Amino acid sequence: MNPIHIYRTILHAAGEQAPVLRRCLRDSVLAACLQGASFALLVPICLALGAGDKRAAVLWLLALTALLVLSSILRWRSQDYDYHGNCARAGDTMRRHLGEHLRRIPLQILYRQRSGELNALLAGTIDETYNHTLIVSNMLIAAIFTPLATALLTLIWDWRLGLILLISFPLIVPIQHWTQPLMARAKARLARANASLNAELLEYSQGLPVLKAANSAGTRLPRLQQAIATVETIQRDALLAEALPNALLGSAVELLMLLILLAGMVWITGGSLDAWLLAALMVACIRFAEPLGQILSMSGIYSMVQQGYARLQELLAVAPLARVGEAAAPTRHDITFENVHYHYDANPEPVLRGITLHIPERALTALVGHSGCGKTTLIRLIMRYADPQQGRVLIGGSDIRALTQQDLMQQISVVFQDVYLFDDTIGNNIRLGKAGATDAEIEAAARAARCHDFIMAMPQGYQTRVGDIGGKLSGGEKQRISIARALLKNAPIIILDEPTAALDTESEVAVQQAIDALVKDKTVIVITHRLSTISGAQQIVVVADGQIAVSGTHQELLAQDGIYRRLWQAGGWGQD
Numbered sequence: 001m002n003p004i005h006i007y008r009t010i011l012h013a014a015g016e017q018a019p020v021l022r023r024c025l026r027d028s029v030l031a032a033c034l035q036g037a038s039f040a041l042l043v044p045i046c047l048a049l050g051a052g053d054k055r056a057a058v059l060w061l062l063a064l065t066a067l068l069v070l071s072s073i074l075r076w077r078s079q080d081y082d083y084h085g086n087c088a089r090a091g092d093t094m095r096r097h098l099g100e101h102l103r104r105i106p107l108q109i110l111y112r113q114r115s116g117e118l119n120a121l122l123a124g125t126i127d128e129t130y131n132h133t134l135i136v137s138n139m140l141i142a143a144i145f146t147p148l149a150t151a152l153l154t155l156i157w158d159w160r161l162g163l164i165l166l167i168s169f170p171l172i173v174p175i176q177h178w179t180q181p182l183m184a185r186a187k188a189r190l191a192r193a194n195a196s197l198n199a200e201l202l203e204y205s206q207g208l209p210v211l212k213a214a215n216s217a218g219t220r221l222p223r224l225q226q227a228i229a230t231v232e233t234i235q236r237d238a239l240l241a242e243a244l245p246n247a248l249l250g251s252a253v254e255l256l257m258l259l260i261l262l263a264g265m266v267w268i269t270g271g272s273l274d275a276w277l278l279a280a281l282m283v284a285c286i287r288f289a290e291p292l293g294q295i296l297s298m299s300g301i302y303s304m305v306q307q308g309y310a311r312l313q314e315l316l317a318v319a320p321l322a323r324v325g326e327a328a329a330p331t332r333h334d335i336t337f338e339n340v341h342y343h344y345d346a347n348p349e350p351v352l353r354g355i356t357l358h359i360p361e362r363a364l365t366a367l368v369g370h371s372g373c374g375k376t377t378l379i380r381l382i383m384r385y386a387d388p389q390q391g392r393v394l395i396g397g398s399d400i401r402a403l404t405q406q407d408l409m410q411q412i413s414v415v416f417q418d419v420y421l422f423d424d425t426i427g428n429n430i431r432l433g434k435a436g437a438t439d440a441e442i443e444a445a446a447r448a449a450r451c452h453d454f455i456m457a458m459p460q461g462y463q464t465r466v467g468d469i470g471g472k473l474s475g476g477e478k479q480r481i482s483i484a485r486a487l488l489k490n491a492p493i494i495i496l497d498e499p500t501a502a503l504d505t506e507s508e509v510a511v512q513q514a515i516d517a518l519v520k521d522k523t524v525i526v527i528t529h530r531l532s533t534i535s536g537a538q539q540i541v542v543v544a545d546g547q548i549a550v551s552g553t554h555q556e557l558l559a560q561d562g563i564y565r566r567l568w569q570a571g572g573w574g575q576d
Contacts, residue, residue, distance in 0.1 A: 025141070337356055369544055
């Protein structure tokens with residue numbers, strides 16, 4: 001445990017609050033030194049009492065009291081970082097920074113993180129890191145500077161006993177140096193296990209309706225129980241790892257005091273040491289030993305803080321997608337793929353292999369193909385969830401890498417198959433399409449999306465909360481709210497990812513009517529398995545094994561003896 005590294009770590013974590021933390025740490029060091037000095041003043045007090053000099057004893061006592069009072073004042077001042085809310089502000093700043101960073105980094109990278117793990121990071125990890133900052137710092141300072149000050153001042157009255165204290169103090173370091181890596185690894189394992197447990201808990205609770213409907217709630221439970229058992233095992237191992245070092249350190253402190261006592265008795269017997277001096281020193285040593293006895297437990301807390309901060313830094317180290325040049329928001333809205341190759345980081349096998357494709361503006365282009373053929377990846381590249389390893393994607397002739405994220409996403413509205421609604425009002429969920437939209441604009445979008453009537457049938461109308469992930473609404477209702485959100489945004493490019501795949505016939509008709517209102521005069525890309533729904537598309541693109549197998553109109557593709565015709569005759573991909 002390097003004190004300089006600790007100091008730099010906690011100051012870096014404090015961010016803009018670092019000046020306040022630095023001042024608090026300085027006050028804490030002074031307070032610890034004054035407290036150590038006050039312990040050492042027990043020696044002249046006892047010597048004066050032994051010599052019968054009550055006046056000198058009173059003066060030394062007053063000096064000791066003054067040091068303790070000043071130490072208390074400084075210790076109180078050293079808590080300003082916590083008491084005045086600087087710690088909370090530092091944690092809030094980090095959450096905001098992480099939130100902003102999550103918005104800029106490639107979403108493809110976030111897909112590697114389970115939602116529960118991100119939740120643990122943004123909530124628990126930040127609290128662990130920041131709420132313990134000053135506590136850990138003050139405890140470490142007390143463990144180092146209080147004994148050191150006591151030992152140095154003891155040299156004034158008896159250099160032999162003072163030297164024993166100074167020599168014995170560093171002997172604690174090898175024990176701490178030996179245990180610190182063990183405890184750091186244990187804390188890191190525990191942090192990972194807790195994150196995994198949090199993910200399992202979130203996933204189990206959110207998926208419980210599905211599990212119950214499938215009569216499979218019990219089949220998923222063992223995974224949760226295993227995660228709980230893993231945390232328990234790691235916690236037990238961590239406690240066991242701390243037990244032996246703590247026992248060794250306690251024994252070392254006790255041996256130190258025994259050494260001082262034995263040496264003092266020898267020197268008293270030889271007439272070179274006053275018994276009052278030894279008595280005073282033993283009292284001081286008791287206070288000397290208290291912070292030393294806590295140093296390993298403090299190391300464990302610091303390891304937890306250090307691991308938490310390391311996890312935060314790991315996420316912050318993910319570089320946002322870089323801009324390549326600068327371009328204004330496009331005025332045309334055709335989309336072009338130029339020799340695009342792409343593979344996911346976890347798998348070097350290409351998902352897209354040399355895709356060259358032009359999607360005309362103000363037209364409907366359908367992407368069809370087997371699951372896993374690369375359709376969704378094409379869509380993600382348009383929205384710049386990631387960048388291709390080779391080739392480029394253009395909108396209106398502009399490389400999307402030259403656009404700001406705001407300018408890019410202003411051009412695109414997406415209606416997903418799996419609609420995500422926030423646990424907020426229906427009105428606010430629609431308003432996500434256009435910040436600051438009026439109630440009248442929201443209602444107009446809802447009417448166009450064929451969802452105004454069912455919204456008004458709800459007890460609180462547009463102020464009705466939809467529940468977690470929109471759990472209070474049916475699939476068709478959620479889809480129409482999603483379309484209302486897209487209508488409100490009024491982007492020139494519309495992406496439809498299987499928007500009716502999971503709906504019943506009645507809901508599908510309502511959603512299709514809403515989609516018809518959405519796609520007027522837009523550049524529309526639709527992913528579907530139902531070939532019957534895209535026969536009127538200006539362009540149908542068949543994707544197979546990461547390549548364009550064939551493209552053309554419905555009639556053109558039927559005229560060819562190829563994959564599209566065979567699939568049309570067979571009923572398509574999952575066609576009802």
